[in-house]
Amino acid sequence: MGVGRRLKVDCTVNGSRHVADGVWEGESLLYVLRERFGLYGSKNACEQGECGSCSVYLDGTLVCACLVLGGQANGRSLVTIEGLDGEKVEQAFVEAGAVQCGFCTPGLVVAAHDLLQRVPRPTDAQIREALAGNICRCTGYAKIIAAVHMAAGSA
Amino acid sequence: MEFMQPATWSEALAMKAAHPEATPIAGGTDVMVGLNLDHGRPESIIDLTRIRELGEWGSDDGWLRIGAGVTYTKLIDELGDRLPGLAMASRTVGSPQIRNRGTVGGNLGTASPAGDAHPPLLAADAQVELASATGTRRVPVREFFTGPKQTTMRKDELIAAFLVEPAAGPQQFSKVGTRNAMVIAVCSFALALDPARRRVGTGIGSAGPTPLRATEAERFLEGVLDEQGSWDRRTRVSEAAVTRFGELVASAARPIDDVRGTAAYRRHALSVLARRCFTWAWAAA
Ligand SMILES: Cc1cc2nc3c(=O)[nH]c(=O)nc-3n(C[C@H](O)[C@H](O)[C@H](O)COP(=O)(O)OP(=O)(O)OC[C@H]3O[C@@H](n4cnc5c(N)ncnc54)[C@H](O)[C@@H]3O)c2cc1C
Ligand code: FES
Ligand code: FES
Numbered sequence: 001m002g003v004g005r006r007l008k009v010d011c012t013v014n015g016s017r018h019v020a021d022g023v024w025e026g027e028s029l030l031y032v033l034r035e036r037f038g039l040y041g042s043k044n045a046c047e048q049g050e051c052g053s054c055s056v057y058l059d060g061t062l063v064c065a066c067l068v069l070g071g072q073a074n075g076r077s078l079v080t081i082e083g084l085d086g087e088k089v090e091q092a093f094v095e096a097g098a099v100q101c102g103f104c105t106p107g108l109v110v111a112a113h114d115l116l117q118r119v120p121r122p123t124d125a126q127i128r129e130a131l132a133g134n135i136c137r138c139t140g141y142a143k144i145i146a147a148v149h150m151a152a153g154s155a
Numbered sequence: 156m157e158f159m160q161p162a163t164w165s166e167a168l169a170m171k172a173a174h175p176e177a178t179p180i181a182g183g184t185d186v187m188v189g190l191n192l193d194h195g196r197p198e199s200i201i202d203l204t205r206i207r208e209l210g211e212w213g214s215d216d217g218w219l220r221i222g223a224g225v226t227y228t229k230l231i232d233e234l235g236d237r238l239p240g241l242a243m244a245s246r247t248v249g250s251p252q253i254r255n256r257g258t259v260g261g262n263l264g265t266a267s268p269a270g271d272a273h274p275p276l277l278a279a280d281a282q283v284e285l286a287s288a289t290g291t292r293r294v295p296v297r298e299f300f301t302g303p304k305q306t307t308m309r310k311d312e313l314i315a316a317f318l319v320e321p322a323a324g325p326q327q328f329s330k331v332g333t334r335n336a337m338v339i340a341v342c343s344f345a346l347a348l349d350p351a352r353r354r355v356g357t358g359i360g361s362a363g364p365t366p367l368r369a370t371e372a373e374r375f376l377e378g379v380l381d382e383q384g385s386w387d388r389r390t391r392v393s394e395a396a397v398t399r400f401g402e403l404v405a406s407a408a409r410p411i412d413d414v415r416g417t418a419a420y421r422r423h424a425l426s427v428l429a430r431r432c433f434t435w436a437w438a439a440a
Pocket of ligand 2: 043044045046047048049050051052053054055064065066067
């Protein structure tokens with residue numbers, strides 16, 4: 001069988017058409033975004049859905065890009081951290097001191113953005129629940145939760 | 156590796172017939188982990204996410220027929236009131252990202268003894284609808300699992316849907332894990348009470364080679380409730396009877412020692428989960 005580079009992935013990313021040729025059939029959307037489209041904002045840490053650092057919107061739904069097969073994104077519309085309307089959340093992360101090394105931040109910002117779309121004024125418990133799939137090794141989460149409250153307050 | 160993307164169900168069944176070794180992919184939350192970590196490469200992949208009816212549900216002769224591609228999020232949002240036990244279990248699956256993608260069909264396809272959808276489906280006596288290019292059959296969930304990650308599904312078949320009756324009484328689900336999210340169950344338990352039919356349904360997860368029912372515990376509890384006339388009057392059930400129910404659930408399990416817990420711990424925890432689930436369900440009845 002070998003590694004045949006045979007797939008074409010044609011999708012909309014952040015509002016513009018992106019096409020990659022010769023994609024390996026087993027390649028994840030995360031790999032396509034980073035290595036073929038040069039969008040390095042979505043991070044690759046675990047490739048098994050555990051850390052959330054690759055969180056993106058797929059047709060408006062929050063997903064882990066590492067768990068979507070490249071071919072499954074054909075014809076779909078994606079929003080990554082690069083194209084997210086996420087300034088309010090990002091600003092709050094900076095102001096609350098919710099960013100240390102920053103590796104987890106893009107994923108957390110996308111996940112927090114998704115929460116605030118669904119629940120404009122979330123409680124602590126709702127924030128914890130919504131961010132349960134995003135791992136941060138630095139901050140200890142308290143400031144991340146504070147940042148989400150802050151972003152909600154300025155909404 | 157070949158990537159196939161059928162647009163219709165009949166196309167998908169034809170592809171599966173022509174490529175019986177092909178791996179179907181729905182939400183990909185199990186399949187992609189395997190691919191990313193290079194745990195073997197499938198000969199070919201059939202993407203089921205383009206088949207609209209797989210992501211839909213409707214009613215079928217008083218039952219709910221839920222497409223294999225319905226995600227946990229959709230199930231919780233749209234069917235949480237009619238299927239409270241399955242919705243409780245669905246809320247414990249992974250994270251929002253996982254629930255937005257993962258499907259009950261994929262949970263059945265993986266057939267892990269720890270799959271969280273399985274205990275409530277067992278407790279509710281659900282059926283799995285399997286389809287191939289040559290026909291469709293419905294298999295009771297209790298006959299679907301044949302071993303760890305093994306089922307009665309043939310290589311030329313796909314899971315079309317599962318069928319379950321809307322809850323006829325209180326349902327509960329409880330799961331033991333190291334944290335409140337993102338955990339594979341150490342063990343889990345589901346209970347469904349059907350006062351009109353005087354039936355008790357149970358499901359045990361992650362404590363045997365397959366998800367299991369605790370049949371003896373079901374008959375015991377039905378007997379207690381019948382004898383006391385409790386189904387109609389909701390009288391208090393004795394501490395001793397509830398304890399015995401828990402013991403019978405624990406003894407129906409066939410757990411092993413593994414990284415997540417010992418067999419002895421699992422049995423003990425199951426007796427506690429069973430007692431709690433009954434107490435909660437009875438309070439709501
Ligand atoms: C971070 C993380 C956390 C998780 N947490 C949990 C948890 O708490 N509880 C739990 O139970 N699971 C959990 N899982 C496992 C997984 O999310 C579930 O098993 C989910 O239900 C799989 O659904 P899917 O649609 O993503 O399946 P896929 O990965 O697409 O497929 C899974 C299997 O089913 C087969 N399949 C899929 N659809 C069909 C079909 N229609 N017909 C025939 N075969 C089919 C596939 O070939 C494959 O073998 C977790 C996974 C991850 C990555
Ligand atoms: S890289 Fe996708 S969840 Fe960790
Ligand atoms: S800031 Fe370093 S991982 Fe979160």
